[in-house]
Amino acid sequence: MITFVYNGSIQKLHDAIAEAHKILANDDFYKLIKERGNFDLADCTATQVADRLRNCNLNSQVKTYKHPFGPSLGKEFPITDPTSVYINVSPIKFKNRTIPSVVNTLIHEAVHAADSDCADFDFGHGEDNHSKGKGLTAPYWIGCWAEMILENPGKVITVAQVDAQSKAYCG
Numbered sequence: 644m645i646t647f648v649y650n651g652s653i654q655k656l657h658d659a660i661a662e663a664h665k666i667l668a669n670d671d672f673y674k675l676i677k678e679r680g681n682f683d684l685a686d687c688t689a690t691q692v693a694d695r696l697r698n699c700n701l702n703s704q705v706k707t708y709k710h711p712f713g714p715s716l717g718k719e720f721p722i723t724d725p726t727s728v729y730i731n732v733s734p735i736k737f738k739n740r741t742i743p744s745v746v747n748t749l750i751h752e753a754v755h756a757a758d759s760d761c762a763d764f765d766f767g768h769g770e771d772n773h774s775k776g777k778g779l780t781a782p783y784w785i786g787c788w789a790e791m792i793l794e795n796p797g798k799v800i801t802v803a804q805v806d807a808q809s810k811a812y813c814g
C-alpha cells in the first residue's frame with residue numbers, strides 16, 4: 644500500500660495521515676471500489692484500479708502549499724513530482740476542515756500517485772484541477788468514499804450512496 648511520509652509540524656495533517664493509512668489497509672475499502680465496476684475517464688475496470696492502489700508500494704511525500712484563492716484543497720504534479728501529494732494549508736482553506744475531509748484529499752492524491760506509478764492504465768480525472776462533473780472519476784469517487792467511511796463509523800455504505808455524495812461534492 645501507499646505510505647504517506649510527512650515530516651512537518653501540522654498535527655491535523657499527521658492525524659489525517661494516520662486515518663488514511665488505516666483506510667488503505669482496510670479490505671472493505673477496496674471491496675466497494677471493485678463493486679463500482681468502472682470510473683469515468685478510466686481505461687480500465689474499477690477492480691484494476693483497486694488492485695493498482697492496493698499493490699502500489701510508494702512512499703508518498705506529503706508536502707504543503709498555501710493558496711488562499713481558487714478552489715484547490717490539494718494538488719498533484721504528474722509530470723514534475725508524480726508520487727508526492729500536496730495539501731493546501733492556507734488557513735482559509737485548511738483551518739476549518741475536518742479530519743475526514745483532509746483524508747478525502749489525501750486519498751484522492753494517493754489515487755493519482757498510484758495512477759502515475761502504473762504504465763498500463765490511466766485512471767485520473769483529466770488535465771485540469773476543477774472538480775465539476777467529475778464525481779464518478781476514480782480520484783474523486785475514491786476520496787469521497789474514504790471520507791464517508793470516517794463520517795459513518797460502523798454503517799454499511801453502498802456504491803449508490805458514494806455516487807450521490809461524490810457527485811454532490813464535485814457539483
Ligand SMILES: [Zn+2]
Binds near residue numbers: 719751755768772782
Ligand atoms: Zn486530482
